[in-house]
Amino acid sequence: MTGIPDSPGTASARAPAGRRGWWRRHREGAASLANAAPAMLFLFVLYLLPMIMLLAQSVEGGTLVHYQKALTDGLYVQVLVDTLLIAAYVSLACLLLAYPVAYFLSIAPGWWATVGIIFVLLPFWTSILVRTYGWMVLLGRNGIINRALLDSGLIGAPLPLLNNTAGVLIGMTHVLLPYMIFPLYAVMKRMDRGLLAAAEGMGASGWQVFRRIYFPLTLPGVLAGVTLVYVLSIGFFITPALLGGGKVTMVAVLIEQQIRTFLNWGFAAALSAVLLTATLLVYLVLRRALRSNMQWN
Amino acid sequence: MELSTPARLRRHSRRGAWHYALYAWCALVFIFLMAPLVVVFPISFSSSAYLQFPPPGWSLRWYAAYVSDATWMEATYRSLKIAGATTVLAMLLGTPLSFSLVRGRYPGKSALNQVSLLPLIVPVIVYSIAVYGLFGRLQLIGAWQAIVLGHTVHAIPFVVIIVSAALRTFDIGQEHAAMSLGASRAMAIWRVTLPQIRPSLVSAAFLAFISSFDELVVAMFLGGSNMTLPKKMFDNIVNEIDPTIAAVSVVQIILVTAVLIVVSKLGSGAAPAN
Numbered sequence: 001m002t003g004i005p006d007s008p009g010t011a012s013a014r015a016p017a018g019r020r021g022w023w024r025r026h027r028e029g030a031a032s033l034a035n036a037a038p039a040m041l042f043l044f045v046l047y048l049l050p051m052i053m054l055l056a057q058s059v060e061g062g063t064l065v066h067y068q069k070a071l072t073d074g075l076y077v078q079v080l081v082d083t084l085l086i087a088a089y090v091s092l093a094c095l096l097l098a099y100p101v102a103y104f105l106s107i108a109p110g111w112w113a114t115v116g117i118i119f120v121l122l123p124f125w126t127s128i129l130v131r132t133y134g135w136m137v138l139l140g141r142n143g144i145i146n147r148a149l150l151d152s153g154l155i156g157a158p159l160p161l162l163n164n165t166a167g168v169l170i171g172m173t174h175v176l177l178p179y180m181i182f183p184l185y186a187v188m189k190r191m192d193r194g195l196l197a198a199a200e201g202m203g204a205s206g207w208q209v210f211r212r213i214y215f216p217l218t219l220p221g222v223l224a225g226v227t228l229v230y231v232l233s234i235g236f237f238i239t240p241a242l243l244g245g246g247k248v249t250m251v252a253v254l255i256e257q258q259i260r261t262f263l264n265w266g267f268a269a270a271l272s273a274v275l276l277t278a279t280l281l282v283y284l285v286l287r288r289a290l291r292s293n294m295q296w297n
Numbered sequence: 298m299e300l301s302t303p304a305r306l307r308r309h310s311r312r313g314a315w316h317y318a319l320y321a322w323c324a325l326v327f328i329f330l331m332a333p334l335v336v337v338f339p340i341s342f343s344s345s346a347y348l349q350f351p352p353p354g355w356s357l358r359w360y361a362a363y364v365s366d367a368t369w370m371e372a373t374y375r376s377l378k379i380a381g382a383t384t385v386l387a388m389l390l391g392t393p394l395s396f397s398l399v400r401g402r403y404p405g406k407s408a409l410n411q412v413s414l415l416p417l418i419v420p421v422i423v424y425s426i427a428v429y430g431l432f433g434r435l436q437l438i439g440a441w442q443a444i445v446l447g448h449t450v451h452a453i454p455f456v457v458i459i460v461s462a463a464l465r466t467f468d469i470g471q472e473h474a475a476m477s478l479g480a481s482r483a484m485a486i487w488r489v490t491l492p493q494i495r496p497s498l499v500s501a502a503f504l505a506f507i508s509s510f511d512e513l514v515v516a517m518f519l520g521g522s523n524m525t526l527p528k529k530m531f532d533n534i535v536n537e538i539d540p541t542i543a544a545v546s547v548v549q550i551i552l553v554t555a556v557l558i559v560v561s562k563l564g565s566g567a568a569p570a571n
Contacts (some may be wrong), residue, residue, distance in 0.1 A: 219516055
């Protein structure tokens with residue numbers, strides 16, 4: 001069977017010693033590298049290079065003045081704080097909405113589960129712009145929700161649901177909810193339900209089973225979902241730009257303004273660096289938490 | 298141990314109440330998820346130029362407006378062209394990369410893996426202005442090919458995730474069997490491996506296509522005055538809310554539904570959780 005190139009690990013164990021074995025091992029590695037090379041070259045030139053060039057602009061002229069402005073000027077600090085807060089609210093809202101739904105999807109019998117999953121996938125695959133437009137129709141001053149509430153006499157004047165933080169929170173939660181449901185569903189679907197029956201059999205109440213067994217076992221899914229939603233939230237642009245009506249400034253909107261309106265590349269680059277750092281920190285911290293949690297289980 | 302009958306009944310009814318609360322909650326969340334999609338249907342058939350609900354009358358004028366307006370049609374055609382080219386490029390680059398990341402053994406592989414997935418995590422606005430800066434210097438703003446390059450960066454991670462997952466579960470013994478029967482490695486991959494992972498390739502291509510077709514921010518910066526469909530929709534929402542966008546939205550929702558059905562027949566793993 002020497003004619004068959006094998007996976008490198010076993011090849012090195014089986015191949016005759018000497019030059020041929022050496023060549024075979026390295027030919028495998030070289031072939032793998034050749035497969036990766038075009039994509040890597042592409043990503044380097046079109047991804048890493050522009051990012052590095054951008055970040056370099058934030059310290060152009062050897063000055064940290066742009067960072068100073070981004071991190072000490074009250075106006076911009078407020079934008080950063082608002083962004084982190086909005087992301088936190090959205091993550092919490094997504095978790096509260098998604099957890100029961102993911103549970104339902106994981107236990108529902110065939111047809112119900114299929115329909116439920118379609119209800120999650122269909123909005124997920126629909127353009128954010130379509131969904132944002134739908135929310136404008138629903139939430140506007142003359143929108144469907146206000147019309148229904150006014151007609152029923154529950155409110156005397158239209159509720160301000162659009163062009164403010166409420167609208168942004170509703171729109172972002174809608175866009176990001178599937179990103180919370182998928183990891184929770186994956187964890188719940190894999191769960192060994194025998195554990196729950198065992199706990200119940202030993203006399204645990206429903207609440208105890210949930211708090212001591214079920215919830216801890218779903219924690220990796222919770223962490224994965226929260227990380228994903230938080231990381232995506234802090235970089236959000238379209239929803240705050242459209243549903244915030246110019247009154248809700250998140251970092252991404254601020255960056256766009258700095259480039260489009262003021263051509264202030266240095267400051268936009270510094271803001272990008274801050275946003276990037278926050279994103280990577282959240283990602284790394286929660287990935288570590290996730291990993292240790294998995295080991296613990 | 299058997300519970301006494303009253304205790305069992307109590308437990309049973311309590312659980313029943315919990316389940317009703319659960320179903321009610323889920324129903325509300327499903328309504329929340331579907332509501333913004335559903336409302337655009339009646340608006341798109343409205344006879345009124347204003348956002349009015351319920352519509353004062355019914356008509357197809359917004360569909361006619363969409364189809365007869367050259368700028369809407371150009372934007373649609375441009376977006377389809379860009380998404381098609383992005384899909385081809387991302388599959389050609391991402392599939393060999395997946396083979397390399399799953400099967401290769403060389404130093405720095407995990408770093409390579411991280412780099413290829415990075416575009417998923419980095420905020421789109423940051424990447425958009427970065428590539429805007431680069432292409433601005435190269436005088437490429439406004440070229441549709443420039444948008445294809447930017448979108449391909451974002452489509453590669455989807456291809457890598459899905460194709461890698463398929464390759465990890467693929468039994469490499471089949472490829473070896475083909476080679477022991479005289480096929481070259483390339484022939485074995487082409488005739489044995491790729492057909493076996495076809496459902497995942499279909500899903501990956503679908504994801505790459507949609508990710509480009511729906512993308513706004515990169516296209517907004519790189520497109521210049523050549524608008525893609527999302528940019529045209531964005532401007533339409535910002536400037537004048539005219540129900541043409543409702544008609545466009547309905548067309549998109551129906552297309553997505555149709556494609557989802559086709560992909561679920563041909564492919565698998567269209568949900569990122571898989």
